[in-house]
Amino acid sequence: MTVPRRPLSPASRRATQAVAALGAAALLLTGCGSDDGSDNASSDKGGSASAGTRTIKDATGTAVKVPAHPKRIVTLTQEDLDAVLALGVKPVGITNGQGLDKPPAYLAGKVKGIDVVGNLLQPVMDKVVAAKPDLILAGDMQDEQVLKQLREITPATVVTMAPTDDWKLTLRGIGNAVGELPKANKVISDHKRAAKAAGKKLGANKGAEVSIVRWNPDGPSWMENKQFASGVALEMGLKRPKNQNKDGNAHTPSLSLEKINEIDGDWLFLSTLTSDGEKALKDVQKKPAYKDLGAVKKKHVVTVNGSVWSTRGGPLAADEVMNDISEALTKK
Template sequence: MTAPLRPRPSLPRRAARVLAAVGAAALLVTGCGSSGGSGGDRDGGVRAGSSGGTRTVKDATGTAVQVPEHPRRIVTLTQEDLDAVLALGLKPVGITNGQGMDKPPAYLADKVKGVDVVGNLLQPVMDKVVAARPDLILAGDMQDQQVLKQLRSITPATLVTMAPTDDWKLSFRGIANAVNSIDKANEVIAGYEAKARRAGEDLGANKGAAVSIVRWNPDGPSWMEKKQFASGVALDMGLKRPKAQDKDGNAHTPPLSLERISEIDGDWLFLSTLTSDGEKALKDVQEKPAYKDLNAVKQGHVVTVSGSVWSTRGGPLASQAVIDDLTKALKK
C-alpha cells in the first residue's frame, strides 16, 4: 500500500561528514548503560531490562535494536509511524509527507504544526534527518538497505516498524514498545475497540450493512481485501463486506474493468482516491451506465472519503477517523 521505493542518491559530501560524526556519537551513547540483553518482543513481551539509558527491542524484521529508554527526538518516515507516535502523546521532531502528497496528511496536520518535514514517504532527505538530531528513527516498512544503512549511521536506533502482513495494531504495539509505552498502547487499542463496538451497535437500520471499500486509481477501481486497514475497522464495527469482496488479504485488487465493476457494489459504497489522476478517472466513470447501474449508486449510498486515511496501512488516529466517517454516513 505504500508508494514504490526509489533508488536513493549518494549522500552529499557535507552530509556524509556530519553523518559520520553523529553516528559515532550515537554509538558511544547507545553503548552506555546497555543491558546487553537479547532483545524484547515487538509487542512488549519479555524484553531486556536496562541498567542505564538504553533498552533492547526487536523491530519488525526481528532485528535486536538498542533504543533510548525514553526517546526525546523521534523522526518518523511514514504517516503510520507518525499516527502511532501522536496517539501515544509524543510529538516527533521530524516527519515525512503523506502517501501521494507533498504535505503531511490532513487528518494529522493540526497536530504537527511547526514540525520539520524531512522528506517524502520513505524517501528521507539525509541532510534534513541529520539536522533533526534524532535519537530514534521509525522507518515504517523501509526495505531499501542502502537507505537504512545511512539512517543507522545517523542513529543506530533505527527500526523497521512494519512487516508486509502486519495489521495496524501489531505495528502500533511494536512502536509503543520502542518508545517504552506499551501500557499506553494497550489502553488506546482497548478504547478504539470499545468505540467501534458502540458505533456499530448504534447504526439502526444500517447495523451489519455490507460496505464496499474501493480505491479509485487512474486505471480503474480496486476493492480492499478484508484484512486491509479500513475494512478491519468496518468489521470491528460489526459491518460486513459484499460477497465479492469477502476475501482474506491486506491489500487491494488490481484495477477492475467496466465489465467487472459490479464487484464494487454493496449496500454502501465508500470511494477514495490518492491522486488527481484517480479523481479524474472517477469523475469520468460516474457518467457511464455501468456505474449508474450499481445498486449503491441507485440508492444514493455512495460516500467519498479521504484516501490518505482509508487507503493506508492505518493507525489508532486513522481508525478513529474511519469510525467517524462510517458513523456519519450510516446513521443518516
C-alpha cells in the first residue's frame, strides 16, 4: 500500500515512520490552545507566551513559535489553502494544486489576486520572501533542506500534516496555528451534520455500495476507507464494496486488467490526475472487461475531479465530494 498522493524517496520513507508516530498526538496537542491565544501544550521560556506570540506543536511534534494573530500567511499545499479559506482567513501566498500548474479549480474563485509562490510543496524561495509571511503552513513537507530555508524566512513555519492524519485533525492543527481553533471545531461539526443529512436524501441509493477509484497510467487503484473521499462517503451512510472495505488511508497498487472486477460496485466514482491517466482510462473503456462491470452496465459510472477526490482533503473539498455524490445518486 502507498500513502495517497505524494510518493516518497527511501530517505523520506524512513523519516515518515518517525513522523507518523508523533503526528496524531502532536496535532491533538495543538488543539489544546486556549481562547486567550495561549497554548496549554507548550509555552515560551519562563512559562508564558511572550507578547504577540504563542508556542504550538506542529504535526511532527516540533515546538514552533507563531504570531498570536498572524496577518500574512503562505500556504504550500491545497489542503492548507482549503483549510484557511474555510476558516475565513485569506493567505497572501499560495501554491498550485496537485498535478496542476494553477490553483485548484474548486478554490479558484476564492483566491483571485493572491500571489502563487510555486507548485505543490515546491516553493520558489524568492517568491516566498516577496510575500513577507509571518506564518508559513508547510503541509506534509518532509524535505529538511527546504524547511530550513523556509524557517530562515520566518521561524513560524508549521508542518501541518503527518502521513496518517485525516483532514479533520489537520484542520484543528491549522485552526490552532492561525488562532481559529473554535471555528475549526465548528466547521467539522457542521460538516458531519451536513453529510448525515445529505445521506438521508439519497432515496433508493441510500446505503448503496460506492467504489472510489483513481485511474493511473498503469491501471486503476481503489481507495481504502480512511482515504479522504471514502471517509466522506461513509459519513453519508454509504457503504464500500466488500473487497474495498479496508481500514487504511491509502490507494491500492494499480490493478491489472485481469483484476478490474475489484473496482466494481453499485456506483463507480472515477478520477484521474494526469493526461496519461486519462488516456489509459479511455483505452480501457473500450475493452470488454470494463464494459462487463455491473456499474458500467447500469450506467452508474461518475467521472469526478481527481485534484479534489484524490487529495488528503479539507472542509471545502469535502463539500465538493458530498455534492458530487448527492448529485449523481439523486439524478433522475
